[in-house]
Amino acid sequence: xxxxxxxxxxxxLACALTSAAAWAAEEGASRQRPVKExxxxxxxxxxxxxxxxxxxxDWSHPLPxxxxxxxxxxxxxxxxxxxxxxxxxxxSAAGRAGNASIMIAPQFLxxxxxxxxxxxxxxxxxTFTGWEAGDPAIGPEPVSSFDALDAILKRxxxxxxxxxxxxxxxxxxxxxxxxxxxxxxxxxxDLALTQQGIAVRYVVADPSSYAYFGVERPEPSIAxxxxxxxxxxxxxxxxxxxxxxxxxAALERAYVARRVIYLLGTLDIDPEHPALDKSCMAEAxxxxxxxxxxxxxxxxxxxxxxxPNHSAWDVPGVAHQEDxxxxxxxxxxxLFDVPGCESDSKPAR
Numbered sequence: 001x002x003x004x005x006x007x008x009x010x011x012x013l014a015c016a017l018t019s020a021a022a023w024a025a026e027e028g029a030s031r032q033r034p035v036k037e038x039x040x041x042x043x044x045x046x047x048x049x050x051x052x053x054x055x056x057x058d059w060s061h062p063l064p065x066x067x068x069x070x071x072x073x074x075x076x077x078x079x080x081x082x083x084x085x086x087x088x089x090x091x092s093a094a095g096r097a098g099n100a101s102i103m104i105a106p107q108f109l110x111x112x113x114x115x116x117x118x119x120x121x122x123x124x125x126x127t128f129t130g131w132e133a134g135d136p137a138i139g140p141e142p143v144s145s146f147d148a149l150d151a152i153l154k155r156x157x158x159x160x161x162x163x164x165x166x167x168x169x170x171x172x173x174x175x176x177x178x179x180x181x182x183x184x185x186x187x188x189x190d191l192a193l194t195q196q197g198i199a200v201r202y203v204v205a206d207p208s209s210y211a212y213f214g215v216e217r218p219e220p221s222i223a224x225x226x227x228x229x230x231x232x233x234x235x236x237x238x239x240x241x242x243x244x245x246x247x248x249a250a251l252e253r254a255y256v257a258r259r260v261i262y263l264l265g266t267l268d269i270d271p272e273h274p275a276l277d278k279s280c281m282a283e284a285x286x287x288x289x290x291x292x293x294x295x296x297x298x299x300x301x302x303x304x305x306x307x308p309n310h311s312a313w314d315v316p317g318v319a320h321q322e323d324x325x326x327x328x329x330x331x332x333x334x335l336f337d338v339p340g341c342e343s344d345s346k347p348a349r
Contacts, residue, residue, distance in 0.1 A: 034113045034117070037079075039084075043151055045143050045151045049123075049141050051107070051148045051151065056084075056091070062161055066165055067100040068165070068166065068167045068169065069102050069167070070104065071170045072103065073177075074106075074108075074175070075173060076132075076174065088103060094332050094336040097338050106149070106152060110125050110128055121140055124139070124140070125138055131145040132179050133178075133233035135240050136242075144240065146182075147242065149170070150187070153189035156168055159196065166197075168193055168198060171326075172204065172205065178207040180204050181207055187258075202259065206268050206293070207289070208289060210285060210296040211235065212230070212235050213252045213303065217229060220284075226284055228281050231281070234281040236248040257309060261312075262296075262297060265319055265325060269319075270288060273320055276289065294312070297310070313330045314343050315331065
């Protein structure tokens, strides 16, 4: 006996909702499980902290053949090993442009990761989401995840190690893109590079949310019933110590002056994606990552400062897939200046 169409539709909907809930639960659980691998190298941060990271070349001695450094930041699962492999894949796909590049993938761990691997006491660790916003580490000292990025940029600025470095690209996808977008607002470490004529670029690919400078949001009815919608990392209120002292207007001037490329997968439109931030703070920015990205870009263009150094590039046919984003024509152009991106690559006005 055949099931009536309405009943069949209801059953399919119930199954879809159940599957979505299961995926969301699994995604949340995966964030709290220890990572599968810890990066093999360390860089000192602060007075006594150490950050794990992967590096594609031995940067303990001079590297005169390196003209470009590309930092790739991992997502919410802290799987820097996977993102490092993705970075190496993009480097290979870039051909000749990738040959003179060094690829770097820092890893922001949690206390659970440190305990599971028996790591040394100086290993920096954050809460499950605190590293995304530049919060202080919970041990061994309260340095920001942004301080950790500053330490990497300081090493790249050392002309004894990198005498011919010309470009540094700081890129992230998903949770890593959330870090990059906020760091592009707050960064202190890029000054040592720009003072030496080393260009710095920020590549923000498909984050769940953005930090707004004003109080307006694309979904005002949601914002009206969401007490934290304008708190950091979504707005300028209640900023962490790393950027608490700077006026919001000064942070905005610095942000619009920096070179920022937003990469948006045209198929990253699932409002129930298990890794999508569904808090009211994020929902106030739009229904899905693609919508949130374009809404944020429009909001920035409408502000008095404009965004003269920012570009928004659609990546056709790509959903929430970091490998495809990084190796797409737009991804390769953003990371390595390889021509081929068919999106409007002119700076947004």
